[in-house]
Amino acid sequence: MGFLPKHEFNKCIHRYRGNYRARHFKCYDQFLCMAFAHLTGRESLRDIETFLRAMQTKLYHAGIRCQVSRSTLADANENRDWRIYAEFAQVLIGQARKLYAQDDFGVQLEETAYVFDSSTIDLCLSLFPWARFRQRKAAIKLHTLMDLHGNIPCLIRITEGKTHDVNLLDELILEPGAFYIMDRGYTRRSSRPVDKSSGLRSDQTIVLHGPGSSKGYPDALRRISYCDPETAKRLVFLTNHFVLPALTIPQLYKCRWQVELFFKWIKQHLRIKAFYGTSENAVKTQIWIAISIYVLVAIVKKELNIDRGLTEILQIFTICLFEKVDVLQLLMKILLQNESEHLGNQLTLSDL
DSSP: OTTSOHHHHHHHHHHTTTTTTOSSSOHHHHHHHHHHHHHHTOOSHHHHHHHHHHTHHHHHHHTOOSOOOHHHHHHHHHHSOTHHHHHHHHHHHHHHHHHTTTOOOSSOOSSOEEEEEEEEEEEOTTTOGGGEEETTEEEEEEEEEEETTTTEEEEEEEEETTOOGGGGGGGOOOOTTOEEEOOOOEEEEEEEOOOGGGTEEEEEEEEEOSTTHHHHOOSOEEEEEEEOTTTOOEEEEEESOOSSOTTHHHHHHHTTHHHHHHHHHHHHHSSOSSOSOOSHHHHHHHHHHHHHHHHHHHHHHHHTTOOSOHHHHHHHHHHTTTOOSOHHHHHHHHHHHHHHHHHHHSOOGGGO
8 A cells, every 4th residue: 555645645535525523534544444345355344344353453554543343434435525536546547547658558559549438337226226227226337438558447437327328428538639449320432442361341431321420420431341350250340530551440449348358357356346335425435446446556566567467466465465565575475486386386307
C-alpha cells in the first residue's frame, strides 16, 4: 500500500467530507479493509472481521490504526459517499496511463486506441430492489472505455442493467485522431481490391440507408469483410477511417478482446459478483475499490519492472499482505524460488 498517493486520497476525502464525525474508523481504514477483503477473497463482513482480528498485531504496520468490527465497516460502506473511491480510482488510472503510454499492444499505430464495452453483474432482486432489471431479476452494468496501451480502464460508469451502451457514448470526450473500437443496413457505393490470402474478402465504401441511421450519420463509411482463418467465421467491420490498410482494421478489433479479459479478471480475482452490502452506495464503493486494486497492481508491476502477469503478482500479495519486507525484495524472492523449484523438477540429461 506504499504505492498509494495518500495526499490525493486525502483530497478526495476532503471534497466529499468523508471523515465528517469519524472519530476512529476513517476513510483510509475503510479503503484498506475493503482492499484486504478483495485481495484475500473474504466471503462476508463477519469473515473480514475474523480475518483482521486474527492479524490484530500486524494491522498497525499495515496502516489500520483501529479495531475493525463488521457493523462499523457495514455503516461506512452504507453511508460514506462512493464518489470518494471513484475519484481516487481515477487518480490511480491517470498515474497508470502515464506509465503504460508507450507500451505496445500488437498493432503498429501512432495514435491511441480505445475499446468500449460493458459487462452485466447479476444481483438478487429481493436484496437489491433499487437495481431492478427484469420482472424477477436485478442487475447493474459496468460500462468501460479501455486504453489498449497497458489495458488500463480510463472511463467507467456503473448503471442499471437495462442501460444500453449507446446511451453512454454521449459521455465520451473524443480524443482527436484516436481510434474507438466497439460492437455493432447500408448500401454499397464502391469497392477496392484486397489480398484474399490475408483473410480479407472486401473493402467497400457504403452509406447507411435506414430511416434513422441515414439521418443520424449521412456520411460515407468503410465496410471491411474479413474471414478469420482460425475459426472460418466471416466478420464485417464499419469504420469512418479510410487511410489505414484494410487488414489493420480487423487487427484493431481483435484487440477488443482485452476489455473482455479485463471483465473476466476482476470478476475472477476480486469481489464484484458478491457484495458485502445491499445499498447502491455500498455496491458502488466495493466496485470502485476493486478497480483501484486492479490499477494499483498494474502500477506496482510497471514501477518495479516486474516481468510477471497481474494474476501472479496479485497471488503473491494475497499470501504476503502483512509481511514487514520491501515489496520488490519480497516479489523477487518468491519468483526466484518458483523458478528454482521449476528447474529442479526438470529432468537432467543424466537422469534419462
